[in-house]
Amino acid sequence: MGDPAGVGPELAAAAWALRDAERLPPFFVVGSARVVEEAARRRGITAPVCAIKTPDEVAECFDGALPVLGLAELPYTPGEPDDAGASLALDALATATGLVRSGAASALVTGPIAKSRLARVGFDHPGQTEFVAQACGISPENAVMMLAGPSLKVVPITVHVSLRAVPDMLTTELIRSRAAIAASGLSRDYGIASPRLAVAGLNPHAGEDGRMGSEDHDIVAPAVAALRAAGIDAFGPLPPDTMFHAEAREGYDVAICMYHDQALIPMKALDFDAGVNVTLGLPIIRTSPDHGTAFGIAGSAKARVGPTIAALRMAGECAARRALA
CATH class of the missing domain: 3.40.718.10 (Isopropylmalate Dehydrogenase)
Incomplete structure (x- = not known):
């Protein structure tokens, strides 16, 4: 209640x-x-x-x-x-x-x-x-929050922490493990046999080859490689600002985002009254x-x-x- x-x-x-x-x-x-x-x-x-x-x-x-x-x-x-x-x-x-x-x-x-x-x-x-x-x-570290609506599903890797703290919290293993749990949950509970995971970059333009930060090259990209090596259809890091328009959303089943607002702003813009908080894992x-x-x-x-x-x-x-x- x-x-x-x-x-x-x-x-x-x-x-x-x-x-x-x-x-x-x-x-x-x-x-x-x-x-x-x-x-x-x-x-x-x-x-x-x-x-x-x-x-x-x-x-x-x-x-x-x-x-x-x-x-x-x-x-x-x-x-x-x-x-x-x-x-x-x-x-x-x-x-x-x-x-x-x-x-x-x-x-x-x-x-x-x-x-x-x-x-x-x-x-x-x-x-x-x-x-x-x-x-x-x-x-609790293995309980993954997903926000799901008719238009979009998102998983924030870090959740209720300050934006300042996010880069220090992100690790390749954290991204890999939570994305893998998301893939398993989509397969088990949503009937998606081979989920497609679009992984957002942390920085503008996903770092643009290190010009806007090294995290995407040093942390996010290795996580994507590890997911692909495990047989999961993951791709990225992608520029976050081009991930959420209608044509882009057709290319994936869930967006793996690096922090709370990167995930929830597009989710609530698209599915404000139909969004559901789901706990995977x-x-x-x-x-x-x-x-x-x-x-x-x-x-x-x-x-x-x-x-x-x-x-x-x-x-x-x-x-x-x-x-x-």
């Missing part, structure tokens, strides 16, 4: 209300039935809640009500996060992750949280990605809407449901592919 004071509860209800029109797979919410029901009412949508105790009950009630596996009941206070809500968000994340790991559910879609609030109740991870990775026995499927808690508009019916629908749909599609593998 994410933080109960954020937009997660109302967007889960709004997505359920559009389940038929959007052809969504059956899903259930882990969190608070009271919060979800009141969030739906405040949004002005009809979304009756069905309290469940196990995922086995979802099929029986999903057509007529939104199933909610309740852990605690809190008053609905949109835009007013507190420690009780943070504790519920953390419990919901842990419970939902366990259900997917056990096979009781086929995929995990995480609602937005407030990391500063979670830290007050004992959460010591940078974010939900790292929490889920550790719960799955995976090193895990034994489970995990997606998330690509936005935060939006406390400032929670409960006002202004939050767009598109990213939540996209995250649910993509989770279902990936789960279906794994089931057939």
Whole structure:
């Protein structure tokens, strides 16, 4: 559910209300039935809640009500996060992750949280990605973030760090390992037999033979060579400013980018309402809407449901592919 004071509860209800029109797979919410029901009412949508105790009950009630596996009941206070809500968000994340790991559910879609609030109740991870990775026995360094939309898929090699720190963090092995995880994830969960990886350069014009920095020649190019030696269809480093127009995008399946904004600016420009945050490298499927808690508009019916629908749909599609593998 994410933080109960954020937009997660109302967007889960709004997505359920559009389940038929959007052809969504059956899903259930882990969190608070009271919060979800009141969030739906405040949004002005009809979304009756069905309290469940196990995922086995979802099929029986999903057509007529939104199933909610309740852990605690809190008053609905949109835009007013507190420690009780943070504790519920953390419990919901842990419970939902366990259900997917056990096979009781086929995929995990995480609602937005407030990391500063979670830290007050004992959460010591940078974010939900790292929490889920550790719960799955995976090193956080091997959990790779991909942003995926209808027009573009991107993987940032470095994520939430300052631009000043990026060159010192980049290594040939870091680029190679994360790009290889991305290739494996595209093959396993997206049905792309031989993924094509376009690797962006760090510097303008991909360094222009060292005139604008040596990183592309000394760090990025060897990573591309190592990927190709491993049988992965990777090419680059490419000038970043010519990678994202329509004709260029037809030539690859994912863009491997060197830093956060190099990846997310084109992604959000092209697929702002349909972008999904996907964690690759895990034994489970995990997606998330690509936005935060939006406390400032929670409960006002202004939050767009598109990213939540996209995250649910993509989770279902990936789960279906794994089931057939």
